[in-house]
Amino acid sequence: xxxxxxxxxxxxxxxxxxxxxxxxxxxxxxxxxxxxxxxxxxxxxxxxxxxxxxxxxxxxxxxxxxxxxxxxxxxxxxxxxxxxxxxxxxxxxxxxxxxxxxxxxxxxxxxxxxxxxxxxxxxxxxxxxxxxxxxxxxxxxxxxxxxxxxxxxxxxxxxxxxxxxxxxxxxxxxxxxxxxxxxxxxxxxxxxxxxxxxxxxxxxxxxxxxxxxxxxxxxxxxxxxxxxxxxxxxxxxxxxxxxxxxxxxxxxxxxxxxxxxxxxxxxxxxxxxxxxxxxxxxxxx
Amino acid sequence: xxxxxxxxxxxxxxxxxxxxxxxxxxxxxxxxxxxxxxxxxxxxxxxxxxxxxxxxxxxxxxxxxxxxxxxxxxxxxxxxxxxxxxxxxxxxxxxxxxxxxxxxxxxxxxxxxxxxxxxxxxxxxxxxxxxxxxxxxxxxxxxxxxxxxxxxxxxxxxxxxxxxxxxxxxxxxxxxxxxxxxxxxxxxxxxxxxxxxxxxxxxxxxxxxxxxxxxxxxxxxxxxxxxxxxxxxxxxxxxxxxxxxxxxxxxxxxxxxxxxxxxxxxxxxxxxxxxxxxxxxxxxxxx
Numbered sequence: 001x002x003x004x005x006x007x008x009x010x011x012x013x014x015x016x017x018x019x020x021x022x023x024x025x026x027x028x029x030x031x032x033x034x035x036x037x038x039x040x041x042x043x044x045x046x047x048x049x050x051x052x053x054x055x056x057x058x059x060x061x062x063x064x065x066x067x068x069x070x071x072x073x074x075x076x077x078x079x080x081x082x083x084x085x086x087x088x089x090x091x092x093x094x095x096x097x098x099x100x101x102x103x104x105x106x107x108x109x110x111x112x113x114x115x116x117x118x119x120x121x122x123x124x125x126x127x128x129x130x131x132x133x134x135x136x137x138x139x140x141x142x143x144x145x146x147x148x149x150x151x152x153x154x155x156x157x158x159x160x161x162x163x164x165x166x167x168x169x170x171x172x173x174x175x176x177x178x179x180x181x182x183x184x185x186x187x188x189x190x191x192x193x194x195x196x197x198x199x200x201x202x203x204x205x206x207x208x209x210x211x212x213x214x215x216x217x218x219x220x221x222x223x224x225x226x227x228x229x230x231x232x233x234x235x236x237x238x239x240x241x242x243x244x245x246x247x248x249x250x251x252x253x254x255x256x257x258x259x260x261x262x263x264x265x266x267x268x269x270x271x272x273x274x275x276x277x278x279x280x281x282x283x284x285x
Numbered sequence: 286x287x288x289x290x291x292x293x294x295x296x297x298x299x300x301x302x303x304x305x306x307x308x309x310x311x312x313x314x315x316x317x318x319x320x321x322x323x324x325x326x327x328x329x330x331x332x333x334x335x336x337x338x339x340x341x342x343x344x345x346x347x348x349x350x351x352x353x354x355x356x357x358x359x360x361x362x363x364x365x366x367x368x369x370x371x372x373x374x375x376x377x378x379x380x381x382x383x384x385x386x387x388x389x390x391x392x393x394x395x396x397x398x399x400x401x402x403x404x405x406x407x408x409x410x411x412x413x414x415x416x417x418x419x420x421x422x423x424x425x426x427x428x429x430x431x432x433x434x435x436x437x438x439x440x441x442x443x444x445x446x447x448x449x450x451x452x453x454x455x456x457x458x459x460x461x462x463x464x465x466x467x468x469x470x471x472x473x474x475x476x477x478x479x480x481x482x483x484x485x486x487x488x489x490x491x492x493x494x495x496x497x498x499x500x501x502x503x504x505x506x507x508x509x510x511x512x513x514x515x516x517x518x519x520x521x522x523x524x525x526x527x528x529x530x531x532x533x534x535x536x537x538x539x540x541x542x543x544x545x546x547x548x549x550x551x552x553x554x555x556x557x558x559x560x561x562x563x564x565x566x567x568x569x570x571x572x
Contacts, residue, residue, distance in 0.1 A: 032377050078559070081566045085320055085376055089516045090562055092509060093555030100552020104545075207509070211384050218381050250392040257385030258367060265374045 006124045010196055012236045013131040014189050017138050019216040019232040020225065021185035024142065026214065027223035028151060029178035030158025031079050035091035036213045038098035039183040040190040041205030043068040045102065047191025048114045048200045057120045061191045068187020069180045076179025080172050083161070095210050102202045113201035120195040131192055138185055142225045145181075154178055158223070219260050221269025231268055291420045292538050298426045300534025301433035302495070304527050305488035306507055307514040308437060309360075309481025311526045314515050315457050316477050318376060322383040323363055324485055325508025326390030327356045331486025332493040332503065333394060336403045343407075352486040360482025361475050387505065394501035402500030411497040425495045432491060436484060437527055444523065453477070506551055513558040519568030529569055533557065 022036045047064040055063065078090045102108050109115070122130055145151045153174045156164035165171045194200050212235075220231030239249055264271040306328055313321040331352040339348035367386060371378045405411070410425040417427075444450035455463040456473040464470050493499045514533060518525030533554055540553030548556065561569060 032380075078563065081563055085314075085318070085380075086516055086562065086566070088320065088377075088380065089512050090559055093513060093558050096509070096555040097548070097552045097559070100549040100555075101547070103549055104547055207505075211388075214377075215381060215384070218377060222377075248392065248396070250388050251396070254385040254388030254390075254392065257388070258382050261374075261378050261382045261385070262367070262370055265371060265378045 003124065006128050007196075008237075008240065010124075010128045010131055012233055013128070013135040014193055014196070015213075015216070015236045016135045016229055016232040017131075017189040018186055018213050019220065019228050020135075020138050020142050021182045021189070022213050023182075023217050023220070023223065023225065023228045024145065024154075024185070025178050025182035026217055027221075027228065028146065028154040028158065029175060030154075030161075031076075031175060031178065032084065032088045032214070033091040034088045034207070034210050034214060035075070035093070035095035035098075036183075036186060037205040037207070037209035038095040039068050039072055039186040040193070040209070040213075041098055041102070041200075041202070042071050042183075043187025043190025044194040044200045044205070045108060045114070045190075046187065048117055048194040049108075050191075051117050051195065052114065057122075057195065060195075061188055064191030065184045065188045068190065069184030072183025072187075073176050073180045075183070076176045079175050079179065092207065092210070095205075095207055099202055099206060109200075111202065113199060114194075115199040117194055117198045117200075119198070127192075127196055131196075134188070134192070139225065139229055146223075146225060150174065150177065155223075215257050219257070219267045221267035224267075224269040227267060227269035227272075287419065292542055293535050294417075294420060294422075295426075296535035296538030297531055298422075298430055298534070299538065300531035301430045302488055302492055303507070303510060303514055303534055304437055304530035305433045305484055305491070307511040307518070307526050307530055308440065308523060309485040310508075310511045310515045311518065311523060312477045312481040315522070316474060317368065317372065317379075319368055319379045320376070320383065320512055320515075321481075322380065322508055322512070323367075323386035323390065324360075324481070324511065325504030326387045327360050327363075327482045328485040328489040328507065329394060329499070329501065329504035330359060330390065331356045331489030332499040333398055333403065333489075334486075335490030335493050336405055336499050337398075340403075340406045349487065349490055352490050353483045356482045356486035356489075357479040360478040360485075364474060364478040387508070391501050391505065398501065400501060402498055402503075404497050404499075405494070408494060408497045410494055423495075425491070429491045429495055432487065436487065437523070440480070440484075441523055449476075510551070510554055513555060517558055517561055517569050522568070525569055532569070 018036070018040060022033065025031050025033055025036075043064040046067040047060045050060040050063045051057075075091065075094050078094075079087050082090055103111055120127060120130075153164070153169050156167065156169055157171055157174055161171055216231050216235050217228050219235065220228035260267065264274075266273070306324075309324050309327075310321050313319055313324070334352040334355055335345075335348040338351045339345050342348075363386060367382050368379050371382065410428060411423060413424050414421040415424060415427060444453060452463065452468040453473055453476070455466065456468055456470050460470045463473075489504070492503070510533065514526055514529045517529035517533070518527075536557045537550055537554045540548065540557075541550045544553055
């Protein structure tokens with residue numbers, strides 16, 4: 001495989017992990033977050049600082065995973081105070097707060113970010129294999145989580161938080177768990193990204209990235225593990241297929257968001273379910 | 286002390302502009318519970334049209350008129366084509382649509398007007414200054430404050446003292462009951478988008494004069510702050526929006542002087558939002 005394809009598929013795997021991790025928070029547990037890129041960024045910065053200070057590759061990834069998860073639980077506390085649109089705006093605020101803080105910190109490189117990270121010790125292909133296995137593990141974990149007791153509790157909270165509380169489900173604990181798990185996984189992806197690109201820039205983790213991750217989850221179908229993974233792969237590869245519209249990439253992307261939401265609010269999963277059911281209703285087709 | 290007064294007053298200039306921009310968002314949120322992020326696109330559209338038309342014709346008045354008419358039309362079309370079909374969907378559906386529209390509009394501005402932005406050929410209000418309490422303000426800053434307060438005051442009067450305002454408030458409170466009394470909820474929605482988008486366009490032209498510069502991405506950050514203001518002001522509450530806007534302008538200005546080594550301007554605004562919401566989840570003015 002040539003270098004271009006290796007790095008493209010590495011990005012595909014990273015984006016898949018990111019989308020699956022937000023799907024735990026937004027899809028499973030119903031907490032809409034517009035600040036997921038901040039956790040991707042926290043992981044990247046944590047991983048980069050650890051790596052520059054001599055931590056080996058596995059330790060930097062594990063450290064970023066834990067540190068980001070702690071931040072995620074703290075931000076998750078906000079979901080106990082505000083709901084729905086308010087939570088979306090608060091998490092968006094967290095994204096701006098993260099960027100505004102990082103940009104002003106000299107020890108984090110300010111506007112220029114951190115550069116000169118050590119190598120992961122794996123080759124480019126090794127990196128791809130490593131992150132692909134990680135993406136596969138996250139995928140399997142999500143399938144398992146969805147069927148577990150915790151997944152059922154998440155679903156109850158997403159559907160009707162008050163009813164779930166009446167049934168004796170500890171809403172606060174499960175919401176914080178969703179935020180903790182989802183953000184920790186995003187932090188892991190961030191730390192890996194830092195090793196992959198050998199540098200960390202504040203602009204990589206802006207609001208547009210948060211929006212892209214959320215859009216991937218919604219287009220895939222909130223809560224559907226397979227749908228979200230497929231959407232992540234397609235949405236990452238699509239700009240490459242549509243090279244000829246490169247100058248109008250954002251125009252096409254925006255139009256796609258609008259079109260999918262207008263014609264299939266349930267995303268790809270809703271669309272494919274409709275097609276399957278439609279076929280069942282008419283056996284001759 | 287003088288410095289503090291100056292910082293607060295300059296903050297009020299920003300705040301009054303935020304208010305003009307946020308009223309449109311508040312109207313939409315109050316009526317339809319949609320986070321109307323694409324409002325930023327209408328604001329930027331107004332700003333670009335204001336500059337282009339004024340430069341072409343030499344008349345700032347014509348610039349304002351064209352900006353208002355086009356933005357109001359596009360605002361109504363966004364409601365008709367993008368929001369009305371999904372009103373029954375969960376709130377994240379119109380929100381994603383709105384983000385999609387903003388992304389499309391920003392990219393269109395870049396394609397049509399170029400990514401380097403535009404300036405007025407002739408902008409006297411940008412430089413000539415007026416002294417007030419020993420502080421120099423540009424004429425554009427003074428005009429922004431006056432226009433914002435007059436328009437929002439006028440709007441509040443209409444909302445509270447006239448039959449049109451009464452029907453609007455009735456529809457916000459209980460659409461079904463309002464329609465029983467002969468009010469057309471659809472008509473109210475269109476009026477909502479037309480008024481909100483017009484105010485947004487005016488805010489756009491004002492900030493174009495204030496900075497003597499417009500660029501495709503200028504609306505985005507403002508729009509996100511607008512959402513913060515809507516939330517801070519309490520659900521769809523116009524008076525709350527005004528208070529929250531002015532407060533945010535002042536806090537940001539104070540913060541960007543005293544916290545400049547730690548956080549940038551946008552982060553200060555959102556930090557303020559998060560702190561207030563954690564203490565008062567219902568917003569500043571809510572019950």
